[in-house]
Structures are given as structure tokens and as C-alpha cells.
Amino acid sequence: MSVAHATSTTTTIPEAPFFGGYSAQSTHFDELLSGPSQIRPAWQKFAESIQRVGKVEFTRRWEQARRALRENGVTYNIHGDPTGRDRPWELDPLPLILSAQEWNGLSQALIQRARLLNLVLADLYGQQSLVTQGILPPEVIFANPLYLRACHSVPVAHGNYIQFYAAHVAREASGKWQLLADRTQAPSGAGYAVENRILLSRMLPDTYQACEVQRLAGFFISVRDTLRSLAPKQRENPRIVLLSPGPNSPTYFEDAYLARYLGFTLVEAGDLTVRDNRVYLKTLGGLIIVDVIMRRIADADCDPLELSRGSRNGVPGLTQAARAGNVVIANPLGSNLLEAPIFMAFWEKLSRHLFNEDLQIGGAKTWWCGDISGLNLTLANLDRLLIRPAFDPRGASIFPAQLTSDQRQELIAKIKKSPTQYVSQERIDRSTVPVWSNGEVVPWRMGLRSFLMASGDSYQVLPGGLVRVTQTDKYLAESTLAGQGSKDVWILADGPVKPVTLLHPASEPLGLMRSGNDLPSRVADNMYWLGRNVERAEGGIRLVRCFIARLLGETGSGDQPELAALLRAVTGQGQLRPEFALHNSAGQRISLMESELLAFVFDDRRAGGLKNTLLAVQNLSNVVRDRISIDSWRILNRLTQDGMGNFPLGVVRLSDVLASLNQMILTLSAFSGMGMESMTRGPAWRFLDMGRRLERAHYTLSLLGNMLVPAEAQENGILEALLEIGDSSMTYRNRYLNILQARAVFDLLMTDESNPRSVLFQLQAILAHVERLPQDDAHALLSDEQRTILSVQSAVRLCDISQLVEVDKGGQRRALEKFLHRQMSLLRGLSDTLTHKYLVHAAASRQMTEIRLGASF
Secondary structure, three states: OOOOOOOOOOEEOOOOOOOOOOOOOOOOOEOOEEEOOEEOHHHHHHHHHHHHHHHHHHHHHHHHHHHHHHHOOOEOOOOOOOOOOOOEOOEOOOOEEEOHHHHHHHHHHHHHHHHHHHHHHHHHOOOOHHHHOOOOOOHHHHOOOOOOHHHOOOOOHHHOOOOEEEEEEEEOOOOOEEEEEEEOOOOOOHHHHHHHHHHHHHHOHHHHHHOOEOOOHHHHHHHHHHHHHOOHHHOOOOOEEEEOOOOOOOOHHHHHHHHHHHOOEEEOHHHEEEEOOEEEEEEOOEEEEOOEEEEOOOHHHOOOOOOOOOOOOOOOOHHHHHHOOOOEEEOOOOHHHHHOHHHHHOHHHHHHHHOOOOOOOOEOOEEEOOOHHHHHHHHHOHHHEEEEEOOOOOOOOEOHHHOOHHHHHHHHHHHHHOHHHEEEEEOOOOOEEEEEEOOEEEEEEEEEEEEEEEEOOEEEEOOOOEEEEEOOHHHOOOOOOOOOEEEEEEEEOOOOOOOOOOOOOOOOOOOOOOOOOOOEHHHHHHHHHHHHHHHHHHHHHHHHHHHHHHHHHOOOOOOOHHHHHHHHHHHHOOOOOHHHHHOOOHHHHHHHHHHHHHHHHHOOOOOOOHHHHHHHHHHHHHHOOOOOOHHHHHHHHOOOOOOOOOOOOOOOOHHHHHHHHHHHHHHHHHHHHHHHHHOOOOHHHHHHHHHHHHHHHHHHHHHHHHHHOEOOOOOHHHHHHHHHHOOOHHHHHHHHOOOOOHHHHHHHHHOOOOOOOOHHHHHHHHHHHHHHOOOOOOOOOOOHHHHHHHHHHHHHHHOOHHHHHOOOOOOEOHHHHHHHHHHHHHHHHHHHHHHHHHHOOOOOOOOHHHOOOOOOO
16 A cells, blocks of 8 residues: 555644745645645644744844855765856755654655565576566566676675665655655765755754654664675675765765765775775775775776776776675665666566565556557557656656647657657656745645665665755656755654764774875875865965065056066966066056956966866865865865955956955965864875975975076065065064075075975975885885985085075076976976876776777787
8 A cells, every 4th residue: 555644633823923825735735734724743843943933033044054055065066067166055944844653654665665676686687587477578677778787696795686775755646655766776865865954953953852853873874884794704894985986976075975974985986996806995005905885886887897888987897806706886786777767667566476465655657668558558648648768767758748749749659669668657746845935935846865775684764865846846857966956854753862873882992093004096196186286376376466466566667677577487387378478568568467367366267377276176175075174175165265256357457356365375374274283194194295395395496496597686676575475574584684685585495494485394394205105115225206305305405505596697597597497307207206106096997899900019
């Protein structure tokens, strides 16, 4: 029988209510109201509590919560948007509330369905008796592109083919829950459900406590425990990784969130390799065996060797490693099969055959057109049905009633030509739920995604879920990526709710540890380039800020020596195009340089521009957000918000820019402080700091060359600008008062190892990092990177400052130029050495069948 809603007494909406003006549609089931002004019992405590909060205070709290969503970077389309922008996660502040009685009935129905799906999947990848006995047509596997033949007879841990399961359900007009679709491959959304819960419970703490809402943590404890139990050979502390498609995945935020929440290592395909039928994690310290993979990528993309030669997200040999029983993949490869809409036409039949019982939750009535009776019924009732591809779970649905006459005839011809490729379904008029929209509560259509996790010989249901809402049923797709709004789901408890936490009991023995070299090389690479880009942004900001300040202050006298030197610097560092240095005087350049500088600061299409660099910082911080603190991530996420989006090109002037540049310097300084004071001195920090030190050393060498090599008769302005850009003005004044000399300035910025901005200070820090990197103990000689950094350090420490700053007969400092170029070349070589030794990943994999005759080997 179908699962129906619980019935009980109702409560009348009070006068001047929070839900005033809300009215349910008579043709749909409404989650809040059972009749005009009659609140359902499950909503009573919520309505009473929210009434005390009031709309004004509710609005204020909601604005704070929305700000927290932005600060936490909750998105569903990180790097996946065609415009390259992140889309914020759309959360509605009013939850869906269900009673414990109703939820228990729905949970039992979903558990029955999960068990059924597990048995069917086991049969189809095993004996296939359901096909041979005629219970299922052979097309469900032999004509189904989702069926992976390479996965037939691959053993699965504990005989469980589905560890994670998500069900799309909705209410029809009678109030009965109906199942719309199954997600058996790598269901997404559970992480967003946790984030929704955290936001709403903090926004409405008194209401949340008064409603006695069941906690979510117990479900994720089951997730962690189940995955640990799946490990081959039952290792005591198995290595579990969460395999993500990477930052271009629409749900990358959730991948990183779940990895952090569950304590798993977040990896991408490039982090893993298969050797001797075992999966290994590539780390700085070598290869580490992986026991369990919680995958978030599609079946066919998991292994470019056996499953899909076009995949760039897979691990070559992964299928064979699973076949050998050396790694467990959850969900197992091939589980996407049951998401094909064709199965919706057979679940009732399968339940009676395997369980000798009816399904406890019905599904949308579905007919397969490959069956003659299903085809005839579909064509006879075309206008009241929707048409779906039989084997594509994410294929677009067609509503024949909305087609023109010609389009309708074309569809009928396609169905008759290839009837096995289509199914038809009855449409369900989904229920409505209250949504907060522009300060009012209005009814929107809703669908619920519920999550289940295998636990022993049954399943545990997340006491909540993810509700998706839209104004009309037309746009309520089954995917969480379609951009609808979302809601938290509050399941009421029968009594007081006990606190639940993922933390281990304090009494449990715990071995003490220190950070080792088990950092994935890809993460080290990202941390390294995060450090370089952060420092590149800061150096560019300091230089451009100094240039703009003098440019605006010297518009009446554009030929000042420091402006010419600064112009060389900004041109040499890539802030301006080289042709701007070719004009006769700085005065002629001013109007041209203004637009060019603005483009450098604000145009994200400008290669090497400031905004482009800051976007790279933001993207890298998103990739490594499971490796840095939430405060550090928030600081970096603010960089593109601190004035970058406030001034559209063509409107802003240089005088408007300085305040934004100052704010960005403060933001970057805050990140530096977090790194120095709050980040554990492990490999991740080491590569982050090494990237910063290398970039700062290279930048300072370049700056000194551009500013000092062409000597000027009056250098005071140039030297003052150098000290300002190098953030060393106060130190210089304390030592030398107002006497500016090239020799003293060069010493402070180059060879003074007590100055954290000097080149020698950076080299000392880099050497300390390099000596702590993993080395081959069998070799007594210094490594290439050690020799390189020692060479640069010795050259800087032993350089003759007086000789280097001396001006030759041609008015140049050629010795200085040669010296600086030599050190910059060595630092570039050091970066290449570090990259090749620690950070390079395997090239893109190719399927064996791509090797053709005539290829060159």
C-alpha cells in the first residue's frame, strides 16, 4: 500500500499571524494547511514559536543567515557555470516539518525499496535470473548503455551493491507519497542538507529546540562506520578517500564539505594510481594503499582503461583492482543502471516476485513502450502523459500536450520507430509548502530527496533530507543542479532529543600523531600555487598602489624620475603593456595609462591582471578548502569582494581605486597572519609558504632591476618608492633617518636577513622548507633543490653591495643587472625542480584500443 500522511487534529492560525495571507490551493495537498486557516499538527509548535519571533525579526535574522551562506561559500556550481562564476546555494528559511509517525512510515517504505534495488542490481550483475525467467525484458541490460559489461561478476563487499541510496519523492493531491526517481550511482545532496540544517538551527535556535527536531549526525556516523567495515581484510584503521571529479564539478562544495565532515581524504583521479591490482594514494612521502573509495563521479568515468576512453576523471585499472577485491568502491561500479527510467515500469512486479509483497510506496505509473500494451496505452493517452527516454535518467521529459500538431506527429513517429527507447509516465501534481518570498509566505511546489545508507543487512534513513521548491511544477526537475530553491527538513521526535556527535568518545584510546608526508601531491601543488598567486597579487597591488598615488599627485609634472622608474616596473611586471613605455614623456602617458591601469585592476579577462590573479586565488582556495581553516578560506573569498565588483569599467577612475587596493592589502595581511599563527607546520603549510617565499624573492629581484638598473641623477623619489613597495620605509627611517642612498636601500631589501621583506630572508625560509622535504636517505649528496637554493643564498650573502650599486660610464648598473638576472634564473630553475620532483602528476590516460598501427613508439 502507499504511504499516506498522518491525520490528527488541526490548529487555527491566530490573528495577525506570521502565516497571514497564506492560502493553500484546493487542487493540491498543502504541507502547512489542512483547510482554510487550519494548521496541521506537526507545524503547531513551529507556528507558535515563529509567531513570537515576528516578521521583522525573522527578516533581520534571515539577512544574517544569507550573509553566512555567502561567507561559507555554499554553492552548487563551483567553476561549472558557463560564465565562470559561482552560484550561491538557494536556501529558503522555512523548513518542511513532518511528524515522527509519518516519517517512520515513509522511512520503512524507502528501506523496503532500497533492499529491493539492491537485490535486483545483484542479480543483473550476477546470475541474471530476472531476465532469463522473463520477469524483466532483456532490453534492460542488453540494450541499456548504462549496463557496464566489464563489471559483471565483480565481487562487492558484503554482497551489498548499493551502500548509498537517494529517493525522489513527492505527494500527490490525496496526500500519499509517490516515488519519482531513484539515485543509486553517487547521490548528491546530503552535504547540502547538513549545511541547511546548520544555518536554520542557528537562525532560529529557540524554535529549533522547541520543535524537538531529530538530529542528522547519527546518519553520518553510520556512513563512516559502514565504509570502515567495508575495507578489505578488515584493517583496523583503513584509508578511506572521497573521489571527486574536481573543482569543475557542479557539487564540488559538497565533496569538500563531506570529506571534511567525515574525516576522509578528498582526492581526484590524478591523486590515485593502480599498481599490482591495488589502488594507491600518491603523496609526498610515497604511495599509500587505499582501502575504500567513496566515489562522487559517474560509473563510466571511473576507469578510462575499461569503461570509457574519453574519461579524464577516472583511474586506469580501477575496475581490475575492484575485481581483485583489493579496494571497495561505494557505490560499486555499475550501480547507475537502476536509474534508467525503464525500471520504473517493473518495480511493482519485481517486489511481488522477490518479496511476495506490494511496494509500500508507489511510484509514478510508468509504461514501457517496448511492450505492445504499453505502446498502445501511451499513444491512446498521449496528451495526459509525459514521455521520457527509457535509458537516460537525466534526459529531458517531453510534454505532448504542450506540443504543436506537427511536433506531436513527429514525436509519435519517433516512438513508433523506436518504441524500446521510450517510457511514458503519469504526471503527479506535487504538494505545496510555505516559502518565504519578498517578505511574505507563499505556496510553492515541492519535491523531497531522502537519503539512505546501508547498515548491516538493512538501511538507515537520514532523519531529514533536501527539499527542492519552485513556483510552478514545470521547473521542478529531479536534479539538485537545476537551480531551484532548497529547504531543510525537520523530522519531529517523539520526545526529548539527545545530542549526537561524530566525535569519538573521550575514553576511546587514541594514538598521538604529527603531520607526516601523506599529503597528496596534487594538494601540495595547489597549496604551492596558492602561495605564489597570493604573493603575486600582493606585490602587484603594492606596486600599482604606489604608481597610482604618484601619478595622481604629479599630473602637473609628469616627467618625475620616480614615475619613469615605476613605469618600467609596472611594465616589467606585466601590469601595463610594453608599448606604454615608448612614449616620449610621462605626461603624454597619463591619459593612456589610466585606462590601462583600470583594466589591469578590474578586467578579469586580462591575463596576468589583478582581478585575474585574485580569481585564481579564489579558485585555488576552493580546491584546498578542506586543508585550510574556514577563517582562512573566508579571508581569501573576500578578496574579490573588497571593491573588485563595485566599480564597472568605464565609470571608475583611478582616484576611486586606492581605497580598494588598501583594503585588499589588509585582507592579504590577514591571510598571512592566519598562516603564521594558526596553520600546523605540516607539508601543506610548507608548500604554501614556499610558494609565497619564492614569488616574493623573484618579485623583489625583478623590482630592484627595473627601478635601479637605469640610474637617475636624482634617485630619492625612486628609493622612497622602493621602500614603500617593499613595506620597509619605517625600518629604513629608524636606521638612517631621511638620508636616502641606493646602497642602504639595496642592503635592506636584498641582504638584510632580519627584514622579512628582503630577498635573503626569503631564501633562508625556502632553504628551511627544502631541507624538510622528503629525501632519499640512501643518497648522501645534496639534492638538486638544495644545491640551487644554497647557490642563490651564497651569492646574495656574499655579494659586494657597493660594486653592484655603482653606476657605470653609460649611466647604467650593468653589474647589478647581470647579478639579478642570474639569481632570478636560478629561482625559476628551483621552481621547476620542485614541480618535477614533488608536484607533477601522471599524464592523461588512454584506453588500450586507442593505440593504432603506425604509431611511433
